[in-house]
Amino acid sequence: MSQTETVPCLPPGKNPALRVMPMPADANVHGDVFGGWIMAQVDIAGSIPAVERAQGRVATVAVNSFVFHHPVFVGDLVSFYADIVKTGRTSITVSVEVYAQRMRHSNEIVKVTEATLTYVATNDARQPRVLPKV
């Protein structure tokens, strides 16, 4: 995406799986948040609907796609929206969209990142487990 995508508010009718404000330790000297910090939060946010669907533990088996559209800054309020897009025998694929509210600037909200991850339901031996019926 070449242009900044601003939206007047966060996606209507959806609750974020996670909301968090990055701190200076999460960023470089210019206040730009590390991609790895965002990836960790995305993994956590995506795991929330996956754990609910699996009714138990899951492991991340794949990061299928990950795009950083715009930077995140220290002090932004960052919201992670996570939706299951596919389930298989043992796997759950989740789409995560990330929005940053620019608290320090104009309160604009920008879609900064989107990703798709696959989780596998696992048993106590950390082996794949068939998903329970819905």
Ligand SMILES: CC(C)(COP(=O)(O)OP(=O)(O)OC[C@H]1O[C@@H](n2cnc3c(N)ncnc32)[C@H](O)[C@@H]1OP(=O)(O)O)[C@@H](O)C(=O)NCCC(=O)NCCS
């Ligand atoms: C997750 C894990 C238990 C799966 O075990 P496995 O023997 O590889 O599992 P399988 O080959 O039977 O695949 C299980 C499911 O994952 C899916 N899968 C496996 N590799 C995949 C990939 N690269 N992308 C998408 N889905 C994948 C399979 O299609 C299958 O889905 P289905 O049952 O819905 O059809 C094992 O790979 C593992 O422990 N990985 C490490 C997990 C981890 O530490 N994650 C954190 C990394 S920092």
